[in-house]
Amino acid sequence: MAAVDFLGTRSLSRSFGGLIAVDGVDLSLRRGEIRAVIGPNGAGKTTLVGMICGRIRPSSGTILFAGEDITRLPPWHRVARGIVYTFQITSVFRNLSCFDNVALAVQRRLLRGAGLLGGVERSRLDKAVFAVLDRVGLSDRAFGRAGALAYGHQRLLELGMGLALEPTLLILDEPTQGLSEDEIVGFCAIVRALAKDMTVLLIEHNMDVVMELAERITVMNNGRILAEGSPEEITANAAVQEAYLGS
Amino acid sequence: MTGGKVQAMAKSSAGRVAVLHVGLIALMFLLQFVLPQYHHTNLARIMVLACYAIGYNLLLGYTGLLSLGHAMFFAVGLYATGLGVAQFGLDPLSGFLAGPLAGCALAVIVGLVALRTSGVAFMIVTLMFSQTGFLLILYFGDFTRGDEGFVVAEGLRRLAIGGMTIDLAAPAVRYNLALALFGACLFVSWAVLRSSIGRVFVAIRENEERTRLLGYDTWRYKLLALALSGTMSGAAGGAYALLFAYVGATFASIQYSIYPLLWVLLGGAGTTLGPFLGTLLMFYLIDIASGLLPGYLIVVGAVLILLTLWFPKGIVGSLRARWLTWLP
Amino acid sequence: MSFGPHLLLALLEGSVSAFVLALTALGLALVFGVMRIVNVAHGEFFMLGAVLAAALAGLFDLPPAIGFALALLLSPILVGAIALVADRLILRRLAYEPEATIVATIGLLFILQQSVLSLYGPDARSVAAPIDFRIQFPWFGYSGYKLIVAALAGVLLMAVWYGLKKTKLGLVMRATQLDSEMAQAFGIPVQRVYALVFALGAMLAGVAGVLIVPIRQAHYLMGLDPLLLSFAVVIIGGLGSLRGALMAAFIIGLSDGVISVFFSPTLAKILATLAVALVLVFKPAGLFGGRAQ
Numbered sequence: 001m002a003a004v005d006f007l008g009t010r011s012l013s014r015s016f017g018g019l020i021a022v023d024g025v026d027l028s029l030r031r032g033e034i035r036a037v038i039g040p041n042g043a044g045k046t047t048l049v050g051m052i053c054g055r056i057r058p059s060s061g062t063i064l065f066a067g068e069d070i071t072r073l074p075p076w077h078r079v080a081r082g083i084v085y086t087f088q089i090t091s092v093f094r095n096l097s098c099f100d101n102v103a104l105a106v107q108r109r110l111l112r113g114a115g116l117l118g119g120v121e122r123s124r125l126d127k128a129v130f131a132v133l134d135r136v137g138l139s140d141r142a143f144g145r146a147g148a149l150a151y152g153h154q155r156l157l158e159l160g161m162g163l164a165l166e167p168t169l170l171i172l173d174e175p176t177q178g179l180s181e182d183e184i185v186g187f188c189a190i191v192r193a194l195a196k197d198m199t200v201l202l203i204e205h206n207m208d209v210v211m212e213l214a215e216r217i218t219v220m221n222n223g224r225i226l227a228e229g230s231p232e233e234i235t236a237n238a239a240v241q242e243a244y245l246g247s
Numbered sequence: 248m249t250g251g252k253v254q255a256m257a258k259s260s261a262g263r264v265a266v267l268h269v270g271l272i273a274l275m276f277l278l279q280f281v282l283p284q285y286h287h288t289n290l291a292r293i294m295v296l297a298c299y300a301i302g303y304n305l306l307l308g309y310t311g312l313l314s315l316g317h318a319m320f321f322a323v324g325l326y327a328t329g330l331g332v333a334q335f336g337l338d339p340l341s342g343f344l345a346g347p348l349a350g351c352a353l354a355v356i357v358g359l360v361a362l363r364t365s366g367v368a369f370m371i372v373t374l375m376f377s378q379t380g381f382l383l384i385l386y387f388g389d390f391t392r393g394d395e396g397f398v399v400a401e402g403l404r405r406l407a408i409g410g411m412t413i414d415l416a417a418p419a420v421r422y423n424l425a426l427a428l429f430g431a432c433l434f435v436s437w438a439v440l441r442s443s444i445g446r447v448f449v450a451i452r453e454n455e456e457r458t459r460l461l462g463y464d465t466w467r468y469k470l471l472a473l474a475l476s477g478t479m480s481g482a483a484g485g486a487y488a489l490l491f492a493y494v495g496a497t498f499a500s501i502q503y504s505i506y507p508l509l510w511v512l513l514g515g516a517g518t519t520l521g522p523f524l525g526t527l528l529m530f531y532l533i534d535i536a537s538g539l540l541p542g543y544l545i546v547v548g549a550v551l552i553l554l555t556l557w558f559p560k561g562i563v564g565s566l567r568a569r570w571l572t573w574l575p
Numbered sequence: 576m577s578f579g580p581h582l583l584l585a586l587l588e589g590s591v592s593a594f595v596l597a598l599t600a601l602g603l604a605l606v607f608g609v610m611r612i613v614n615v616a617h618g619e620f621f622m623l624g625a626v627l628a629a630a631l632a633g634l635f636d637l638p639p640a641i642g643f644a645l646a647l648l649l650s651p652i653l654v655g656a657i658a659l660v661a662d663r664l665i666l667r668r669l670a671y672e673p674e675a676t677i678v679a680t681i682g683l684l685f686i687l688q689q690s691v692l693s694l695y696g697p698d699a700r701s702v703a704a705p706i707d708f709r710i711q712f713p714w715f716g717y718s719g720y721k722l723i724v725a726a727l728a729g730v731l732l733m734a735v736w737y738g739l740k741k742t743k744l745g746l747v748m749r750a751t752q753l754d755s756e757m758a759q760a761f762g763i764p765v766q767r768v769y770a771l772v773f774a775l776g777a778m779l780a781g782v783a784g785v786l787i788v789p790i791r792q793a794h795y796l797m798g799l800d801p802l803l804l805s806f807a808v809v810i811i812g813g814l815g816s817l818r819g820a821l822m823a824a825f826i827i828g829l830s831d832g833v834i835s836v837f838f839s840p841t842l843a844k845i846l847a848t849l850a851v852a853l854v855l856v857f858k859p860a861g862l863f864g865g866r867a868q
Contacts, residue, residue, distance in 0.1 A: 055460065077461030087460075093453045104450050107443045108462040116467055119443050165462060270644025315673060363835035365612060367673045373807065375852035378803065382845045466682070503809050505681060512678070555679040556668055 005064065006031040006199055007052070007169060012061035013223075014047050021047040023223035024061070029169070034200045036193070038207075039245070044218040045160055045203045046088060049171050052201075054078045056108035065169070080112060082168030086161070086175065088203075090154045093148030098138055101146050104128045105164035128164070136160040136190065152183040159190070171201045172196065176209050188212050200224035219243075260573045266439065268299040271520065272430045277420045291422045293523075294529050295486050296506075300514070300522035301432045302479030303507035309445065310472040311452030315370045319508050320477040320504045321466075322384070322499035323349045324484025326391065329494035334431070338414035339406045339415060350481015353473050357420050358473040362466060374504070381499040396495025404489055420575030421490045428486050429523070432479055437519050439475065440575055448472055452517075480507075502544075509547060512554045515564030519575045524562055578712035581836065589832020591790075594728035595783050596831075597824035598802050600808035601658045601735060602779035606818040607809060609752040609772045612671050616661075617679040618802025619687040619819045620777040622652050622795065624784025626691050629700045629793035647785050655774040656677035657687075662773045667766065684798075689796040699792035732821070733784060741816070748772060760777030780805075803844070804831070807851045813861025823861070 007029040007241055014022045017139035029035055029225040037045050052063060054075030062071045070078060093101050093225045133139045136156040141149065144222070146157060155175060162170055176184045180184045184206070191200060191213055204210050210217060210231070217234045220227045221243050227234060275294070279287060284405035300322050306312050332342040361372045372546075385393045391450050404415040413420055439445045447468050450458040459465050497503065507522075514525025530552070536543035554561065562566055567574040588853070605615045628646035638643070661683055669675045708719040739745035751758045751768045760764050779855060780801070784793075804827060812823030827847060834843035 053460065055456075058415060075459050076462045076464045079460065085460055087457070091454065091457045091459065093544070096449070100449075105461050107446065110445060116471060117444070136497060161461065162548070173286055246498065250853030264694060289801070303718065313678075315677075354791045360856055363858070366659035368679065368855050368859065370674070371810070372852045372855050375806075375848050375855070377805075379845055379852070382841055385846060386839070386841045425596075429618030429853075490816055505685075508678070540693050541697070542691070545686055545693070548682040548687075548689065551685070552679050555675050555682070556665065559675075 005029065007201075008015070008064045009052070010057055010062045010064070012051060012058045014051060014056060014061065020223050021059075022051070025116055025220075025223075025225055027225070029199055029201060032195070032199055034096050034195050034202065034215050035218060036202045036204055036216075036233075037218045037220060038094075038157065038210060039220035039226070044174060044223040045220055048201060049173060049201065053171055055085070079108070079165060082166070084162045084165045084167035084169070085171045086158050086173060086176075088173035090151070090158055090165045092146045092149075092154055092157050092161070094144055094145070097143045098133065098146050098149070099129055099142045101157055101215070102132050102160055102164050105161040106132065123246060125186060125245055131158045132164045135163065137186075152179050152215065153181075155179060155187075159187075162193070167198055169199045169201065171203075173203045174205060174218070176204065176206050177203070203245060248415055263573055264437075268334070270434060271523075272433070275426055275429070276423075279419065279426075287418055287422060289530065289534075291418075292491065293527050294425040295490060296421075296510075296530070297484055297526040298428055298486070299480050299483035299525040300419070300510040300526050301436050301519075302476045302483065304511045304518075304522045305436060305439065305448075305479065306472055306476040307511055308515075308521070309440065309448040309452065310356045310394075310467065310469060312365075312472070313370050313508070314373040315384075315478055315501075315508070316357075316477075317377070317505050318499050318501065318503035319377040319380040320350045320383030320480035321484040321487075321503060322380065322496075323353045323493075324451040324481030325488045325494055325498050326384070326484075326487035327481070329399055329488035330391070331395070332489070333397065333399050333494075339404060339489055343482075343489055343553060345486070346485015347478045347482035350484065351478040354477020355470065355472045357468045362469050362473065374501070377499070377504055379499065381496060381501075384496045389497070392539070394496045396493060396497070399488055399492045399494065401492070404492065415489055416492070422556050425486065425490060428482065431523055432482070433519065433523070435475075435479070437575060440519065443557075444468070444471065460493075474530070474565070505547065505551075508519070509551060511561070512559075513550060513561055515561030516560070518563040518567060521563040522539040522563055528562075576736055580712070582713070582833070583834040584715060584717075585836035586829065587721075588836065589740065589829035590645075591725045592832055593825045593828025594725040594809060595787055596730075596801070596804055596828045597821055598728045598783040598786075599780045600805040600812075600820055600824050601807045601817070602783075603733065604774035604809045604812070604817055605748075605779070606638040606776040607770055607814060608817065609748055610672060612666070612676040612770050613680070613775070614773075615677055615802070616683040616687060617680075617776070617780055617801070617805060618798030619684050620654050620658065620798075621778040621784040621801045622691065622793075622798035623657065623687060624650050624817055625788045625793040625797060626695055626784075626795065627781075628785040628788045629702050630695065632702045633700070639703040639707075640705040643702065643789070646788075647782070650785050651781040654784075655778040658777030662770045666773065667769075671744030671769065676787050678855060679762055688795055688798065697792035701792045703787045704789035711799070718790070720789060724790065727786060728783070731755045731779075735779070736817075744771075761797055800844070803848060803851075804828075807847045810851050811861055814859075816861065819852050819861055 005028040009025055009027045011024045011026065012022060012023050016218065025048060039045055047056060051058045056073060065081060065083065070081065103125060107120045109124060110120045110124065110128065124201065130139060133142055136157055136159055138153060138156055138160065146154065149157065159175065176187055179187060188209060194200065202213065214231060216229065217231055219226045219234060219240050226243060227237050227240050278290065280372050299466065303317050306314055308355030327345040327349035328342045331337040332339060332343045337345065357376055361369060361376065364372050384391050389458035390507055393490060401416050406413040406415060415421060432497055447458065451465050451468060455465050512525070513528060514523065532546050536546045558565060563574060599621055599719060603614065606612065606614050611777060614727040621836065631646045631649055632642035665677060665679050665683065669679060700851045703719040706720055707725065709716040710719050739748065747763055751763060751765055755765050807827050808820050808823045811827065812819035834846065
């Protein structure tokens with residue numbers, strides 16, 4: 001490896017009983033890049049990012065983030081370090097208002113270092129929450145129930161919650177699934193703007209979005225990395241064509 | 248949306264909430280002057296027990312953890328204060344403080360072990376720990392007087408403040424102290440709900456994994472919730488010993504673990520006023536039933552089943568869901 | 576009496592309770608194993624078995640053996656019927672959701688217990704044993720009926736075991752336990768299996784209650800101890816494992832008997848209760864469990 005990786009996994013593996021979901025993956029991300037991870041269903045993409053964000057414990061291997069070994073670090077500490085994951089299946093708090101959803105994320109950031117019993121001053125919280133809601137365009141729905149939102153808006157809320165935590169590594173798991181064409185265009189614009197401030201790791205099936213956003217692409221198949229490279233290199237890659245793109 | 252509109256919305260809703268809660272306290276204060284003696288005593292008892300219910304609600308209603316063993320926290324407060332005053336010669340004030348302290352300590356100890364489980368397992372573990380506590384009280388019956396219990400003598404229940412002696416057995420004193428404790432617990436529950444901590448509690452109830460991935464160490468928050476709940480339950484127990492003078496093993500039995508669950512479910516879990524309403528209603532329901540048939544606690548069973556089948560939100564919870572969405 | 580004979584007495588007592596406990600706990604284990612719910616009212620089915628037996632035996636002026644046989648036959652059937660009603664009216668409507676079911680069965684506990692208090696009264700009533708003889712050991716005489724109880728319980732346990740392993744019904748139950756959705760896809764009427772299992776579980780507890788009545792008295796509060804001990808058996812034995820439950824029943828029954836005789840019944844209960852909590856926290860699969868049966 002050349003310079004210090006921003007994020008690096010070494011022989012990262014995870015098996016469930018007899019099934020090997022992720023098999024010895026070495027992934028490295030450079031700071032500030034937009035990386036797309038693609039591959040057929042069951043390739044191990046979600047499991048891989050699950051291990052990176054701390055949802056899933058690896059069976060073996062290590063994860064290094066900004067020079068620190070975070071393999072054993074619980075998920076809430078990884079969030080504090082800047083690794084933020086947005087769920088594949090929308091996981092907003094359906095019974096709470098949009099405001100409360102974002103407030104949970106915002107107060108987490110504002111309370112950093114304050115300990116268990118810390119509090120956040122109300123007006124400061126309000127300002128920060130509305131800043132995020134403005135950024136994803138949900139301000140006028142702030143006090144409605146999150147579960148009542150249209151699917152596309154729930155995805156935006158999910159994204160907003162992630163942004164509120166001020167990530168340095170934002171992991172998006174199939175973010176455009178279920179969105180309309182217009183919504184996808186809007187989404188891509190938001191991500192392109194975000195990428196100026198953070199590294200983005202994106203799992204996607206929509207190849208248009210991948211080609212539009214990604215600077216580099218990692219192709220996974222059967223738990224392993226099949227190929228890695230720029231969008232042009234990947235489209236030209238025969239093995240990738242056969243396994244995934246061609247059909 | 249501007250900050251101004253946010254402020255306006257928050258203010259009107261907060262205003263109504265404040266009026267409602269302060270109004271309830273004021274109503275309870277005024278009632279003491281018109282109530283006949285029987286109901287006067289009942290309400291004092293109900294207010295102390297409502298503090299137990301409010302403590303239980305902190306855990307069930309806000310954090311979503313269903314405990315079947317809360318009697319151990321009420322009882323540890325009851326016995327800490329009761330034995331403290333009757334056996335160890337503590338003055339009533341220190342004796343009372345022993346209640347919430349004991350409740351907090353026990354809650355933390357139990358939490359360190361029990362919070363490794365969740366859901367049904369947590370229910371059974373808390374049930375078993377509480378039953379152990381009950382049996383220990385019986386086992387050390389020589390010291391605790393076991394099932395029979397003991398009375399905290401009237402002479403011990405006098406508070407000396409600046410030359411004046413306040414007799415805790417006097418109905419007026421008892422009622423107002425109960426009211427003061429109730430008001431304090433109500434205020435604390437409301438304050439917790441509004442705070443950053445309260446927001447995390449509710450998030451844990453709604454979706455614990457998501458909350459973890461938003462950066463919260465949920466185990467620590469659950470322990471905090473349990474500690475707060477135990478403290479409040481212990482305070483209720485301690486107050487009960489001082490104000491109603493009787494300390495006995497019944498208060499540590501499974502029955503007294505089921506009661507707060509019943510009261511909170513009936514009134515509405517996750518609401519501030521639900522616990523009090525549930526305690527009030529069940530007290531009188533049981534009171535009426537006790538005159539009708541020997542097995543009068545059957546109403547407990549009937550209400551529990553009706554609630555699980557048709558009214559899981561309870562009274563205030565249903566009101567909040569349907570019409571009064573601003574209710575905390 | 577010196578230590579040796581004292582120990583023998585304790586072991587005899589412990590064995591009798593172990594058999595009865597095994598029968599009771601088997602009912603709870605079956606219900607949890609197949610339906611995945613915890614029935615907090617399980618002890619009340621035991622109590623109902625005992626109380627109904629006492630009521631039936633005292634109904635006509637029959638010789639003890641016949642009165643008892645009548646009770647042994649009818650009482651479990653009545654208990655099963657009550658269980659079926661509870662399942663139909665309450666549990667099925669809750670879709671067997673675990674937490675709601677626990678709260679509802681707590682309600683059922685109160686209803687059953689307090690109904691018995693109202694209808695049967697607070698007094699403990701006894702029933703004469705069907706056969707009254709003593710087995711004479713060198714140091715003490717022991718009730719022959721108690722040994723018959725153990726034998727009968729043992730026979731019933733074997734019958735249930737056989738039923739589960741060898742009959743089609745048993746197969747259906749085990750299939751439903753392993754995967755209720757799959758079972759449904761294969762045309763197994765899951766709702767009916769659940770109703771049947773719930774009734775069977777209650778009947779096992781009921782039979783245990785009938786057997787115990789000539790030894791102890793029938794009383795409306797007698798369901799709590801069997802409930803807690805059954806919990807201990809099922810959890811320590813490993814949720815879902817019948818074999819584990821049986822092993823745990825014997826260990827718990829025997830140690831309960833021994834500790835009760837040599838120390839105190841309260842201490843025995845304290846240890847059992849604590850053991851359940853600690854096992855559930857630190858070894859949730861139980862001490863003997865592992866794979867579900």
